[in-house]
Amino acid sequence: MNYPTTLLQRLMILPLSENALAEIKEYLEGKRKHFSRPKLDTSTFEGQVLQATFDVPFGETTTYKKLAEKAGSPRAARAVGNIMRKNRLPLIIPCHRVLHSNGGLGGYAWGLDIKQWLLNYEKES
Secondary structure (H helix, E strand, C coil): CCCHHHHHHHHCCCCHHHHHHHHHHHHCCCCCCCCCCCCCCCCCHHHHEEEEEECCCCCEEHHHHHHHHHCCCCCCCHHHHHHHHCCCCCCCCCHHHHEEECCCCCCCCCCHHHHHHHHHHHHCC
């Protein structure tokens, strides 16, 4: 598998446990479609958004608006985007699966090229 170089560089600087790194390696090898659930404080809007994002299945997408609705604030799509931008566990909390309501990619802290690559990778797996 040819991964974008910047994806591997970004993964190497994340403060992840050995278990999380092993799961990411399995994901990139096509051997894993689900990650162990991270501990999240779901009493906050941010925690509820991250939990809803974690629950987006492999190979599927959702929108910023739908996540805002699931977290109980249907008009907070922009706030969801800001939470996605600050996501400290990309891939594990799959913010690459979150799109604009019009189908556009939106943003991605690691770059839209990596977001598109991840979406294509999951679609083809």
